[in-house]
Amino acid sequence: MSAPQATIGIFGGSGFYSFLEDVEEVRVHTPYGPPSDKIALAGVGGRRVAFLARHGREHSHPAHAVNYRANIWALRELGVREIIAPCACGSLQSHFQPGEFVILDQFVDRTRGRRDTFFDGPVAHHIGAAEPYCPRLRQLAAEIAEEQDIPVHPAGTMVVINGPRFSTRAESAWFTRMGWDLVGMTQYPECILARELGLCYTGIALVTDYDVGLVAEEGRDPVSIEEVFQVFRANIARVQELILALIPHLGGERPCECAAEAERAIV
Numbered sequence: 001m002s003a004p005q006a007t008i009g010i011f012g013g014s015g016f017y018s019f020l021e022d023v024e025e026v027r028v029h030t031p032y033g034p035p036s037d038k039i040a041l042a043g044v045g046g047r048r049v050a051f052l053a054r055h056g057r058e059h060s061h062p063a064h065a066v067n068y069r070a071n072i073w074a075l076r077e078l079g080v081r082e083i084i085a086p087c088a089c090g091s092l093q094s095h096f097q098p099g100e101f102v103i104l105d106q107f108v109d110r111t112r113g114r115r116d117t118f119f120d121g122p123v124a125h126h127i128g129a130a131e132p133y134c135p136r137l138r139q140l141a142a143e144i145a146e147e148q149d150i151p152v153h154p155a156g157t158m159v160v161i162n163g164p165r166f167s168t169r170a171e172s173a174w175f176t177r178m179g180w181d182l183v184g185m186t187q188y189p190e191c192i193l194a195r196e197l198g199l200c201y202t203g204i205a206l207v208t209d210y211d212v213g214l215v216a217e218e219g220r221d222p223v224s225i226e227e228v229f230q231v232f233r234a235n236i237a238r239v240q241e242l243i244l245a246l247i248p249h250l251g252g253e254r255p256c257e258c259a260a261e262a263e264r265a266i267v
Helices: 068-077 135-147 169-177 187-196 212-217 225-249 258-264
Strands: 008-011 024-026 039-044 047-052 082-091 101-103 106-110 157-161 182-184 200-210
Touching: 039 225, 047 068, 047 225, 068 187, 082 135, 082 187, 082 225, 101 135, 101 225, 106 187, 135 200, 135 225, 157 187, 169 212, 182 200, 187 200, 187 258, 200 225
Parallel strands: 008 047, 008 082, 082 200, 106 157, 157 182
Antiparallel strands: 024 039, 039 047, 082 182, 101 200
């Protein structure tokens, strides 16, 4: 790998960096095909940051069709060691309310057919996933969100569904009964691929709506897609502010086990 061009990666569209100066856009070729879009490089808070639109700038890659392996590999090729991964989600529990942030600590994989490992052989690699998110980044994100008076849950479990369709009422009600907190489409395999490469990864979820099963259980009318985007637009500036406040704390030593765990996983 050539000299690092960035140490911090962010999955976010052009809104995350359009106001920055001296932005350089690069294409990165990977063994797994092209990533979702060009990667934008910029200086933020004394750090060099790589921005990649997970779905492409025109949202041309729906969640089930995102080339997650290429995206993670491309960031690593640029020198990224820490990734901040915001995402939108639905709530499965009434105490996770629209407009609140959740620093994810667990996921439940309900996807299918996604290429979810860099290790198809001959090297055997069994990455530990008991704690899939970097605890250091999780704690830091929660602390800064609280400092910014953002309503935040310091932990939460996301059910990752395949998409592009949303859950049925029955599926959503099942997720709620299981005690899981949120439902979304993008955290898997993105999170675990980063872990395989020894990268620190934190998922920051913005709750945009109550999912359909919870809506039915509590006698609410189903939310419209317009209402979902209204909540998203109302909070996107807070997501950006949180991430920009996080960046100056990153890019240095990593006193966590993320890199070591990736090494131990090789058989």
